[in-house]
Amino acid sequence: MQQIGIGLLGFGNVGSGVVRTLLKNADLIAVRTGFQLLLKKIAVRDCQRERPVQVDPSLLTSDAESVISDSGVDVVVELIGGTDVARVLTLKSLAMGKPVVTANKALLAECGDEIFGEAERRDVDLYFEACVAGGIPIVQSLREGLIANHIHSIFGILNGTCNYILTRMQREGLPLDVVLKEAQASGYAEAEPGLDIDGWDAAHKAVILASISYGFHAPMGDVLVQGIREVVQTDIRAALELGFVIKLLAAIQHVEEGVAIRVQPALVPQDAMLASVNGVFNAVLVDGDVVGETLYYGRGAGADPTASAVVSDLVNVSRNLVAGSQRRVPALAKHHQYRGMRSTSDLLTRYYLRFTLADRPGVLAKVTNVLGRNCISIASMNQKDPLPGEHAEVIIVTHASQEHNYDTAISEIDQLDGVVDPTVRYRIEDFHRIESGRVALNGLLVGGVGD
Amino acid sequence: MQQIGIGLLGFGNVGSGVVRTLLKNADLIAVRTGFQLLLKKIAVRDCQRERPVQVDPSLLTSDAESVISDSGVDVVVELIGGTDVARVLTLKSLAMGKPVVTANKALLAECGDEIFGEAERRDVDLYFEACVAGGIPIVQSLREGLIANHIHSIFGILNGTCNYILTRMQREGLPLDVVLKEAQASGYAEAEPGLDIDGWDAAHKAVILASISYGFHAPMGDVLVQGIREVVQTDIRAALELGFVIKLLAAIQHVEEGVAIRVQPALVPQDAMLASVNGVFNAVLVDGDVVGETLYYGRGAGADPTASAVVSDLVNVSRNLVAGSQRRVPALAKHHQYRGMRSTSDLLTRYYLRFTLADRPGVLAKVTNVLGRNCISIASMNQKDPLPGEHAEVIIVTHASQEHNYDTAISEIDQLDGVVDPTVRYRIEDFHRIESGRVALNGLLVGGVGD
Numbered sequence: 001m002q003q004i005g006i007g008l009l010g011f012g013n014v015g016s017g018v019v020r021t022l023l024k025n026a027d028l029i030a031v032r033t034g035f036q037l038l039l040k041k042i043a044v045r046d047c048q049r050e051r052p053v054q055v056d057p058s059l060l061t062s063d064a065e066s067v068i069s070d071s072g073v074d075v076v077v078e079l080i081g082g083t084d085v086a087r088v089l090t091l092k093s094l095a096m097g098k099p100v101v102t103a104n105k106a107l108l109a110e111c112g113d114e115i116f117g118e119a120e121r122r123d124v125d126l127y128f129e130a131c132v133a134g135g136i137p138i139v140q141s142l143r144e145g146l147i148a149n150h151i152h153s154i155f156g157i158l159n160g161t162c163n164y165i166l167t168r169m170q171r172e173g174l175p176l177d178v179v180l181k182e183a184q185a186s187g188y189a190e191a192e193p194g195l196d197i198d199g200w201d202a203a204h205k206a207v208i209l210a211s212i213s214y215g216f217h218a219p220m221g222d223v224l225v226q227g228i229r230e231v232v233q234t235d236i237r238a239a240l241e242l243g244f245v246i247k248l249l250a251a252i253q254h255v256e257e258g259v260a261i262r263v264q265p266a267l268v269p270q271d272a273m274l275a276s277v278n279g280v281f282n283a284v285l286v287d288g289d290v291v292g293e294t295l296y297y298g299r300g301a302g303a304d305p306t307a308s309a310v311v312s313d314l315v316n317v318s319r320n321l322v323a324g325s326q327r328r329v330p331a332l333a334k335h336h337q338y339r340g341m342r343s344t345s346d347l348l349t350r351y352y353l354r355f356t357l358a359d360r361p362g363v364l365a366k367v368t369n370v371l372g373r374n375c376i377s378i379a380s381m382n383q384k385d386p387l388p389g390e391h392a393e394v395i396i397v398t399h400a401s402q403e404h405n406y407d408t409a410i411s412e413i414d415q416l417d418g419v420v421d422p423t424v425r426y427r428i429e430d431f432h433r434i435e436s437g438r439v440a441l442n443g444l445l446v447g448g449v450g451d
Numbered sequence: 452m453q454q455i456g457i458g459l460l461g462f463g464n465v466g467s468g469v470v471r472t473l474l475k476n477a478d479l480i481a482v483r484t485g486f487q488l489l490l491k492k493i494a495v496r497d498c499q500r501e502r503p504v505q506v507d508p509s510l511l512t513s514d515a516e517s518v519i520s521d522s523g524v525d526v527v528v529e530l531i532g533g534t535d536v537a538r539v540l541t542l543k544s545l546a547m548g549k550p551v552v553t554a555n556k557a558l559l560a561e562c563g564d565e566i567f568g569e570a571e572r573r574d575v576d577l578y579f580e581a582c583v584a585g586g587i588p589i590v591q592s593l594r595e596g597l598i599a600n601h602i603h604s605i606f607g608i609l610n611g612t613c614n615y616i617l618t619r620m621q622r623e624g625l626p627l628d629v630v631l632k633e634a635q636a637s638g639y640a641e642a643e644p645g646l647d648i649d650g651w652d653a654a655h656k657a658v659i660l661a662s663i664s665y666g667f668h669a670p671m672g673d674v675l676v677q678g679i680r681e682v683v684q685t686d687i688r689a690a691l692e693l694g695f696v697i698k699l700l701a702a703i704q705h706v707e708e709g710v711a712i713r714v715q716p717a718l719v720p721q722d723a724m725l726a727s728v729n730g731v732f733n734a735v736l737v738d739g740d741v742v743g744e745t746l747y748y749g750r751g752a753g754a755d756p757t758a759s760a761v762v763s764d765l766v767n768v769s770r771n772l773v774a775g776s777q778r779r780v781p782a783l784a785k786h787h788q789y790r791g792m793r794s795t796s797d798l799l800t801r802y803y804l805r806f807t808l809a810d811r812p813g814v815l816a817k818v819t820n821v822l823g824r825n826c827i828s829i830a831s832m833n834q835k836d837p838l839p840g841e842h843a844e845v846i847i848v849t850h851a852s853q854e855h856n857y858d859t860a861i862s863e864i865d866q867l868d869g870v871v872d873p874t875v876r877y878r879i880e881d882f883h884r885i886e887s888g889r890v891a892l893n894g895l896l897v898g899g900v901g902d
Contacts, residue, residue: 017741021599021741024740024741025599025600025601025740025741027788028601028788029598029599031666031784031786031787031788032598032666032784032786033598033784034784129596134742135597135739135741135742135743135745136745137588137591137592137595137596137597137745140588140591140592140595140596141588141591141592141596144588144591144763144766144767145580145587145588145591145592145760145763146586146588146759146763147480147483147484147762147763147766148472148476148480148758148759148762148763148766149476149759150476150479215482215483271727273724273727273748276722276724276727288586288759289475289476290468290472290475290476290586290755290756290758290759290762291585291586291749291750291755291756291759291760292586292749292750292755292756293749293750294586294587294588294747294748294749294750295746295747295748295749296745296746296747296748297724297745297746297747297748298742298743298744298745298746299742299743299744299745304741304742304743305741305742305743307599307741308597308599308600308739308741308742309596309742311598311599311741312595312596312597312598312599315595315598315599316595319776319779319780320776320779323774323775323776323779324774324775324776325770325771325774325775325776325779328770328771328774328776328779329770333482333483333484333485335482335483336482337478337479337482
């Protein structure tokens with residue numbers, strides 16, 4: 001039986017999952033594919049470290065380049081993470097004509113032009129299913145299963161850490177910092193949680209999904225990114241009362257003028273499929289012009305789910321090696337059917353706004369006055385009677401207005417005398433398809449009016 | 452740009468969708484793939500008939516064989532349906548070494564051994580994404596995306612017609628025959644609805660999913676098939692009160708001894724993702740040993756969603772033609788990692804039972820007595836006070852017992868004096884994973900005890 005030699009760069013959490021899967025299901029993968037995936041070398045920082053899965057110590061090396069150049073290694077799996085060493089080694093492997101499988105979303109989102117470009121120039125495979133939504137085969141589904149479709153929009157719950165935190169806050173009534181600490185203790189959140197809870201990880205994944213859907217590398221700089229640090233119990237309870245749940249939602253939407261990408265906490269209607277995606281699970285809702293809505297759901301992180309995606313990529317690359325069909329599906333098939341990125345500043349959006357105001361006459365009037373002047377009209381307003389000495393929390397749900405109107409209004413409001421804390425805002429998402437650029441409720445506006 | 456010639460067999464509903472998609476998104480598909488999919492010939496029964504999509508009349512022919520043998524046709528798309536002409540033409544095409552894309556689930560489920568065998572013998576591609584769950588790329592996800600996984604189970608809502616009927620019955624309180632008639636009038640159900648509402652269509656799809664997951668062609672004869680004809684409002688309301696909704700559910704489950712396939716109306720917990728799959732939508736919940744649970748959701752039927760799947764298959768086959776990598780992914784990679792089919796008769800299952808009894812003393816006692824003697828113990832029982840002159844309807848929810856115990860008990864009960872109508876039974880599904888063959892609640896039992 002033909003053998004494909006695998007070289008791993010990195011043997012951390014995901015690396016252990018990949019090794020465990022390759023060992024555990026070796027026979028099954030072999031009978032399904034007709035070849036064997038053989039672990040040849042593993043680059044590690046410390047060869048002596050204890051690991052959750054045992055391998056022959058002779059496979060380990062601290063010299064990552066020797067893994068790439070090893071003649072027995074047919075495919076390189078990059079699991080180091082980050083954009084420094086991982087970038088250099090990925091480029092080196094591609095330059096040598098060796099296919100790369102990667103789980104490194106930051107690398108592809110930040111340096112996609114360079115990495116995708118090198119894969120194309122060297123005519124070599126680059127697979128990255130594990131970069132988005134863990135074990136869910138969303139990359140292959142978008143690139144292959146839905147290839148006949150013009151993609152109207154993609155809405156995703158793409159960060160398991162944030163979804164875990166928001167789910168526990170909602171179910172247990174706990175504040176964010178308590179849940180975050182527990183999540184860190186149990187391994188659901190990093191010691192340095194900013195990448196996740198400030199929305200950057202979800203933005204990396206959104207950029208990858210957008211790139212493969214629209215045929216150009218979407219630059220991170222054009223993505224509107226807002227994390228979940230401001231979410232408090234008041235918001236979660238108010239959202240529930242309004243018929244919503246709060247999710248960190250990535251939205252990739254197409255209009256005639258291009259592609260807009262936003263990652264924001266969003267109020268999602270309770271009867272939407274995405275509202276029932278809880279805990280560490282991820283889900284991606286894709287709206288294609290031929291297929292309509294499809295949704296993909298599963299564990300978005302963790303050693304084993306990610307390993308499932310990495311090994312499926314390994315099989316895909318290996319099939320290409322066996323059949324001589326490298327770049328049968330290009331990593332990024334560049335084209336110009338779409339007009340590039342579009343600014344989010346004139347997106348038409350409904351918002352949930354929370355104001356913390358001094359409890360005295362006239363403050364709220366000033367706030368609503370500023371909203372009105374900025375073409376933001378109010379759909380509903382709620383203020384609970386504050387306890388003596390407390391500030392008033394006012395929650396306003398708006399009708400749709402352009403993003404820049406909110407920017408202007410809120411920066412003005414936050415300067416007002418009597419406005420105690422910075423205004424908090426979360427998008428209200430109703431998943432309307434944007435047919436022509438002009439939308440009923442939420443989404444994108446083409447040269448339209450405020451309300 | 453390279454061109455791939457397409458020959459269509461059949462130009463009905465799905466055929467029109469395929470043609471519409473090939474025309475509408477031709478440019479997009481071309482820039483994404485680097486080749487053009489060109490419609491060369493279409494076999495129809497009546498060349499004069501009006502069709503919802505216009506094509507050059509010279510493409511049409513009533514001679515199907517001429518489509519297959521046309522030297523300009525590189526890929527044949529079989530959209531005739533049924534197992535007669537479609538079987539002959541599919542085999543002919545494969546025998547000529549011409550790849551086939553098919554949406555014909557009945558053909559693959561009923562004649563899979565022959566069709567898959569011929570594809571293997573002739574070393575030619577056979578793709579069938581459109582056979583299961585319309586536009587959802589579930590076949591590719593199982594064969595490729597989840598290839599690293601041993602599949603514990605697959606639960607699917609696979610028939611859009613049944614799901615549409617059950618959803619409307621639940622939402623509108625209407626009886627089945629009224630909803631069915633309306634569904635027929637609006638095109639959601641066939642004039643001859645048996646294939647759908649008696650469960651056979653879902654069983655065909657389940658057989659295909661099982662075959663690609665377990666590496667052998669699962670015979671239809673070993674599938675337990677029960678349709679939805681018996682579902683009445685009493686059941687739907689009782690299920691809701693118990694915290695469930697009724698779905699026609701296909702269950703493919705693996706235990707040490709093999710694979711069991713069942714299609715039955717089932718009570719699904721209201722908080723399960725599958726419970727929120729409504730109307731004509733389909734969903735498939737896959738439990739893999741590495742990835743855990745993943746779910747795939749979308750429109751399960753209709754011209755366009757099905758066309759999305761057909762065209763994605765066309766692209767896959769064309770990529771193989773271009774790269775010279777035919778059978779890169781075999782239609783059915785046969786192997787012997789699993790022990791074949793397993794009888795459903797000793798599956799451990801909880802059931803919802805509805806008895807229609809004469810309203811007089813002692814009848815219910817006789818019924819429960821028979822259940823007890825057959826190792827079926829009662830979890831809950833509900834009887835509404837019947838109106839004078841009416842029969843009593845008794846609903847019993849059981850603890851888990853083996854399928855054959857229910858068979859024996861019910862055939863005995865239905866003979867009892869005072870039992871007015873045949874007993875109605877629906878499975879209660881809680882989606883427990885079967886780790887070792889012995890299960891907590893619902894699923895399969897290996898040599899176990901009744902309760």
